[in-house]
Amino acid sequence: MAHSVSHPSATARGGHRIAVVCASVGLAILVGGAPAMAQDKAAAKKAPPPTASVTTNQQAKSAWVKLCEKAPFNRKGKDGKDIKEEKNICLTHHERLDGNTGAVLVSAAIREVSGSDKKSLMIMVPLGMAIPPGIRAAVYSKDQWAKVAKNEKIDEKALKPVQLRYSLCHAAGCTAETIATKEILDQMKVGGGIMVIAMNAAAKPVGFPVPLAGFTEAHGGNPVDNKEYAKARGQLMAQIRKRQIEAMEKAKADKMKLLPPQPGTGAATKSAPAKKK
Numbered sequence: 139m140a141h142s143v144s145h146p147s148a149t150a151r152g153g154h155r156i157a158v159v160c161a162s163v164g165l166a167i168l169v170g171g172a173p174a175m176a177q178d179k180a181a182a183k184k185a186p187p188p189t190a191s192v193t194t195n196q197q198a199k200s201a202w203v204k205l206c207e208k209a210p211f212n213r214k215g216k217d218g219k220d221i222k223e224e225k226n227i228c229l230t231h232h233e234r235l236d237g238n239t240g241a242v243l244v245s246a247a248i249r250e251v252s253g254s255d256k257k258s259l260m261i262m263v264p265l266g267m268a269i270p271p272g273i274r275a276a277v278y279s280k281d282q283w284a285k286v287a288k289n290e291k292i293d294e295k296a297l298k299p300v301q302l303r304y305s306l307c308h309a310a311g312c313t314a315e316t317i318a319t320k321e322i323l324d325q326m327k328v329g330g331g332i333m334v335i336a337m338n339a340a341a342k343p344v345g346f347p348v349p350l351a352g353f354t355e356a357h358g359g360n361p362v363d364n365k366e367y368a369k370a371r372g373q374l375m376a377q378i379r380k381r382q383i384e385a386m387e388k389a390k391a392d393k394m395k396l397l398p399p400q401p402g403t404g405a406a407t408k409s410a411p412a413k414k415k
Contacts, residue, residue, distance in 0.1 A: 201349065202356035204230045205364060211251075226252040230357040232348055238385070240378040242310050244334060244346035248318050248326075248357060257318040261302055261334055262311045263346060268337040273302040273314040275334045277322070283330025283349070298325070299335075327354045 206228040215221045231247040242262065249258040261273055276299040282292045300322065302314035326332070334346040 201234075202230060202232045202352045203367065204228060204356045204359060204361045205367065206361040207364065228361060230353065232353070234346075234348070235378075237378065238381065240375055244348060245311075246332060246334070246348045248323070249315075257323070258315045259300070259302065259318040259322060260313055260315045261332075261348075262313040263334065263336045263344075264311045265307065266339055267312060267344070268339060268341065269304055269312075271337040272304060273334060273336050274299045275302060275332050276300070277325040277329040277350070278331050278333060279328070280330035286331075286333070286347075323357075326350055327357070 206226055208224050209227050211223055211225050212220050213223065228250045229247045230250075231245065233245040234243045235241065236243055241264070243264065245262040247260045249260055259275070261275060263273065267273075276297040278286060278292070278297070282296075285292050298321075300316055302316045304312050304314045306313055329350045331350050332348040334348060335343050336346065338344050
């Protein structure tokens, strides 16, 4: 199961740092318009759960957002001693949440670290997926994405899927990554979406759609204000919690209506006849 993965490598530690940044700052959330979740490689037959959106003054039209933060890094010097330095980490990120629970359904990001030409494609899926197969992801053209949204067939031979290996797991899910080559980035900039395929514990493929609308603008633009975005994220989560409470109260009230009247309560109560003197 996915939650059993542990990688103490530098890559995993860096990924853990990214996970902490994501959790503390809050990230972009899907605003609808994506194909339904698939249970196989074809289009989905089951609609996804309700989703919610976060918007700020800087990010109001796209579910993709760019966030940057300074983070400490350790590297070995020529003498073998650890050298501590600080680097700027940027994530161009998309996250889809369940609008009822706030749980992450899927997230994708391009990670860039200052001073390095290497970029990473990171995808996170919920816990419970099988680890050895990893994740397969394919960028769909806008035409292919539109067909998938209508449950129409596409020529899968035209796709160029990439394999991602799991690097770390935490409470929100498991993250897999691969090098984001120029070809992958170019595809994402003109594509309609990414279809992510993971294998569940029953060895069945599960599809997670990630729309690419707004990715190019977010990736090439300035990062949003972290504090402003964290505030918007907090407001969204408060709305979700309120919705959960209201749903629980409604369910409780509906259940009470189905219960038979209790003796001595309500309209069913009858006054005892007065005794004659």
